[in-house]
Amino acid sequence: MSLYVQKFGGTSLATAERIHRAARRAIRTKLEGHRVVLVVSAMGHTTNDLIELARATCSHPPKRELDMLLTTGEQVSIALAAMAIHAAGHEAISLTAAQLGLVTDSAHTRARIQRISRDRIDRELAADKIVIVAGFQGIDVGGEITTLGRGASDTTATALAAVLAAEVCEVYTDVDGVYTADPWIVPQARKIDRISYDVMMEMAAVGATVMHSRAIEFGKKFNVPIHVRNSLTDAKGTMIMAEEPGMEQISVEGVTLKEDLATISLNAVPNTPGIAGRIFAEVARNHVLVDDIVQNVYDGGKYANLGFSTNAGDVLEARAVCERIAADLGIGSVEIDEGVAKVSVIGLGMRTHAGIASTMFDALARAQINIENISTSEIVISCIVRQEDAPRALRFVHDAFELDKTDGADNIQACAPKEGSEASPTPS
Amino acid sequence: MSLYVQKFGGTSLATAERIHRAARRAIRTKLEGHRVVLVVSAMGHTTNDLIELARATCSHPPKRELDMLLTTGEQVSIALAAMAIHAAGHEAISLTAAQLGLVTDSAHTRARIQRISRDRIDRELAADKIVIVAGFQGIDVGGEITTLGRGASDTTATALAAVLAAEVCEVYTDVDGVYTADPWIVPQARKIDRISYDVMMEMAAVGATVMHSRAIEFGKKFNVPIHVRNSLTDAKGTMIMAEEPGMEQISVEGVTLKEDLATISLNAVPNTPGIAGRIFAEVARNHVLVDDIVQNVYDGGKYANLGFSTNAGDVLEARAVCERIAADLGIGSVEIDEGVAKVSVIGLGMRTHAGIASTMFDALARAQINIENISTSEIVISCIVRQEDAPRALRFVHDAFELDKTDGADNIQACAPKEGSEASPTPS
Numbered sequence: 001m002s003l004y005v006q007k008f009g010g011t012s013l014a015t016a017e018r019i020h021r022a023a024r025r026a027i028r029t030k031l032e033g034h035r036v037v038l039v040v041s042a043m044g045h046t047t048n049d050l051i052e053l054a055r056a057t058c059s060h061p062p063k064r065e066l067d068m069l070l071t072t073g074e075q076v077s078i079a080l081a082a083m084a085i086h087a088a089g090h091e092a093i094s095l096t097a098a099q100l101g102l103v104t105d106s107a108h109t110r111a112r113i114q115r116i117s118r119d120r121i122d123r124e125l126a127a128d129k130i131v132i133v134a135g136f137q138g139i140d141v142g143g144e145i146t147t148l149g150r151g152a153s154d155t156t157a158t159a160l161a162a163v164l165a166a167e168v169c170e171v172y173t174d175v176d177g178v179y180t181a182d183p184w185i186v187p188q189a190r191k192i193d194r195i196s197y198d199v200m201m202e203m204a205a206v207g208a209t210v211m212h213s214r215a216i217e218f219g220k221k222f223n224v225p226i227h228v229r230n231s232l233t234d235a236k237g238t239m240i241m242a243e244e245p246g247m248e249q250i251s252v253e254g255v256t257l258k259e260d261l262a263t264i265s266l267n268a269v270p271n272t273p274g275i276a277g278r279i280f281a282e283v284a285r286n287h288v289l290v291d292d293i294v295q296n297v298y299d300g301g302k303y304a305n306l307g308f309s310t311n312a313g314d315v316l317e318a319r320a321v322c323e324r325i326a327a328d329l330g331i332g333s334v335e336i337d338e339g340v341a342k343v344s345v346i347g348l349g350m351r352t353h354a355g356i357a358s359t360m361f362d363a364l365a366r367a368q369i370n371i372e373n374i375s376t377s378e379i380v381i382s383c384i385v386r387q388e389d390a391p392r393a394l395r396f397v398h399d400a401f402e403l404d405k406t407d408g409a410d411n412i413q414a415c416a417p418k419e420g421s422e423a424s425p426t427p428s
Numbered sequence: 429m430s431l432y433v434q435k436f437g438g439t440s441l442a443t444a445e446r447i448h449r450a451a452r453r454a455i456r457t458k459l460e461g462h463r464v465v466l467v468v469s470a471m472g473h474t475t476n477d478l479i480e481l482a483r484a485t486c487s488h489p490p491k492r493e494l495d496m497l498l499t500t501g502e503q504v505s506i507a508l509a510a511m512a513i514h515a516a517g518h519e520a521i522s523l524t525a526a527q528l529g530l531v532t533d534s535a536h537t538r539a540r541i542q543r544i545s546r547d548r549i550d551r552e553l554a555a556d557k558i559v560i561v562a563g564f565q566g567i568d569v570g571g572e573i574t575t576l577g578r579g580a581s582d583t584t585a586t587a588l589a590a591v592l593a594a595e596v597c598e599v600y601t602d603v604d605g606v607y608t609a610d611p612w613i614v615p616q617a618r619k620i621d622r623i624s625y626d627v628m629m630e631m632a633a634v635g636a637t638v639m640h641s642r643a644i645e646f647g648k649k650f651n652v653p654i655h656v657r658n659s660l661t662d663a664k665g666t667m668i669m670a671e672e673p674g675m676e677q678i679s680v681e682g683v684t685l686k687e688d689l690a691t692i693s694l695n696a697v698p699n700t701p702g703i704a705g706r707i708f709a710e711v712a713r714n715h716v717l718v719d720d721i722v723q724n725v726y727d728g729g730k731y732a733n734l735g736f737s738t739n740a741g742d743v744l745e746a747r748a749v750c751e752r753i754a755a756d757l758g759i760g761s762v763e764i765d766e767g768v769a770k771v772s773v774i775g776l777g778m779r780t781h782a783g784i785a786s787t788m789f790d791a792l793a794r795a796q797i798n799i800e801n802i803s804t805s806e807i808v809i810s811c812i813v814r815q816e817d818a819p820r821a822l823r824f825v826h827d828a829f830e831l832d833k834t835d836g837a838d839n840i841q842a843c844a845p846k847e848g849s850e851a852s853p854t855p856s
Contacts (some may be wrong), residue, residue, distance in 0.1 A: 019485060054507075057508050058514055059515065060514075061514065062511065062514050065522060069503075071503050072500035076478070079497035080497065082496070083485045083493050083853075084485050086490050086493070087485065096496075097569070099571055380439070
């Protein structure tokens with residue numbers, strides 16, 4: 001008997017009616033002969049509301065207490081989902097992370113899953129119940145309540161699917177699947193039928209918000225297909241799965257946009273061994289989130305310009321840290337550039353395809369958009385541009401690679417539209 | 429080093445500002461040299477809101493899932509209270525029932541406490557922290573989440589105070605203490621300084637809503653003084669404590685009103701042994717709540733009229749049960765009287781004081797109020813009157829016993845005004 005893990009995000013559970021809809025979906029799957037494990041997020045804006053409540057109470061809430069607070073959102077959802085299934089005449093049982101045995105380390109607000117017990121779930125499934133699991137939460141070995149970090153109900157779902165050897169992990173959301181670009185910005189963007197774990201992870205890292213990259217990691221590691229689909233329709237969405245032969249044909253698979261960034265440049269850095277390490281150790285110690293790092297040497301390798309991008313919200317702290325380091329290390333100057341965004345093209349084996357980078361730069365030039373930093377990796381090329389130019393940049397690049405014209409299952413394109421609950425820059 | 433248990437109800441935690449106020453109270457007590465354990469209810473109307481959410485989802489929610497849902501309210505409160513104490517620069521830690529080890533039986537929505545572990549609380553107190561405990565909730569031996577029933581955060585508080593051998597259990601609420609009668613109905617009602625556990629339990633049973641009688645039971649059993657006081661002022665409230673010599677002097681200690689009742693009368697009941705037992709076994713099996721029972725025999729003891737009062741909400745079920753029984757047992761007729769209320773006078777050793785009952789009946793006669801059923805016990809005399817006459821009945825009886833004129837600590841009077849969060853007819 002095959003097992004389906006079905007995950008419903010906050011927008012898909014925002015009202016009693018939507019909870020009933022999710023319940024009906026689970027019941028239908030069970031009646032089709034499958035065992036079903038539901039993983040749910042907090043309803044609608046619950047998590048944001050709780051965070052506001054916390055901030056109104058304490059400017060720097062202890063992380064342990066933040067986890068204590070936020071995990072109530074998912075607990076409400078599992079209870080209501082179980083009631084909705086009960087109301088439809090079927091058997092269900094809700095389980096918290098503690099009851100299930102989803103054990104994490106003790107890093108509050110960003111805990112990592114250590115092990116998941118099958119015992120309780122197996123027992124409830126054997127009793128013919130639909131099992132409903134609270135996403136986002138965990139418990140450490142001391143019984144402390146933890147959370148897995150932003151968007152981590154997806155992680156709960158794929159990790160459970162892996163442990164239970166599920167046939168598929170269905171991620172229900174309020175969009176039809178993964179797109180070649182954000183359709184709100186690029187109207188010609190196409191829904192992708194199939195995409196590989198690697199490309200999807202890269203997408204998530206450079207701005208696709210439909211799924212969290214850690215969740216995809218679990219899918220890849222245990223080879224669980226992830227089906228991203230719309231909770232309001234029966235249409236097939238996007239299947240995230242292992243690479244297939246046909247997938248190598250296309251270099252550029254999608255374009256993404258990551259907004260609200262800032263760049264910090266340290267100019268005239270003495271280019272001696274260990275300097276970059278010292279700088280980023282200090283940056284990390286101050287909890288400044290580092291996005292891309294770019295460095296160029298000059299003056300015969302004696303000096304370097306070292307830049308990195310960070311979230312706009314971290315810029316004040318980043319500046320303070322860097323100015324302190326600059327004074328300590330005798331670095332020339334620190335420059336801050338706020339109001340920038342990153343446009344990326346993603347594809348498998350891009351470096352082996354000549355001309356991809358130049359096509360991208362050319363597209364931006366035709367759009368009269370100035371490129372600030374550039375960084376490249378095995379499957380991504382990213383350009384920092386002014387925030388106000390970013391949507392236009394995305395359209396021009398999407399157009400330059402003719403992503404709207406490719407179609408069919410073999411032509412895997414990748415990117416994700418913004419989505420309500422999952423896109424929100426807050427935990428759960 | 430003495431230990432204080434401080435319990436804050438929903439109205440005392442309804443806003444961030446009130447949570448800070450509760451936090452300041454706990455901190456002040458700690459700075460005065462005491463160890464402090466806070467017990468909190470859900471904020472404001474949270475529990476009612478959650479019950480509405482449950483009803484919108486399922487007409488008969490499984491009790492296990494109702495407990496799963498409702499316990500989130502107190503979990504939110506403990507986290508926020510800990511944050512508020514942290515914001516004021518002090519150390520606190522929140523504990524769920526599972527983390528604390530408050531073990532109950534498995535009767536969801538009305539579980540009984542079986543044992544409370546001291547280990548975790550003692551460890552946190554030894555680390556100089558204010559410990560914040562979620563009221564109302566428990567955990568059974570299988571790790572299932574339970575709740576203790578209506579108003580049961582008080583029970584959590586007094587049970588904890590008992591286990592921890594606390595110096596006092598302070599119950600913070602939105603009234604000044606326990607009154608000789610509900611001041612909303614009897615403006616002359618006086619606040620009582622001290623009252624015995626027994627009289628207070630009797631008060632709670634016949635309509636005083638300021639504290640739950642189960643909570644007082646724990647106080648009595650383990651001799652923990654309970655101080656009912658206003659969370660918005662520093663004034664002393666009412667101390668519920670063991671009987672003291674001075675307490676015996678006054679017979680009538682207070683008057684109470686219990687509204688929205690109905691009476692059911694079974695007339696011409698064959699008065700053979702076992703009949704009453706069979707009737708009330710059947711009534712209980714149908715979950716009809718029975719308030720007072722009165723029976724009079726007639727016709728040389730051959731027949732009896734047997735009546736009982738019940739909540740107005742149970743009257744349809746009560747009628748159905750009684751008509752079935754009447755048919756089975758050959759009982760003459762079943763009469764229902766809706767829209768009645770019960771006025772009671774309470775005091776220690778009332779039967780030994782002649783004239784109390786007649787003073788009460790006389791007062792009602794002067795008010796031209798007809799008395800329906802009468803029942804008496806060791807410390808209570810109750811009269812059923814028409815609902816619309818009830819407030820006037822309360823004032824006349826209060827006046828007849830001159831309860832407004834007695835004062836000083838020795839003249840213990842008893843009754844409680846209605847109070848926001850504690851009075852609400854819903855769990856927690």
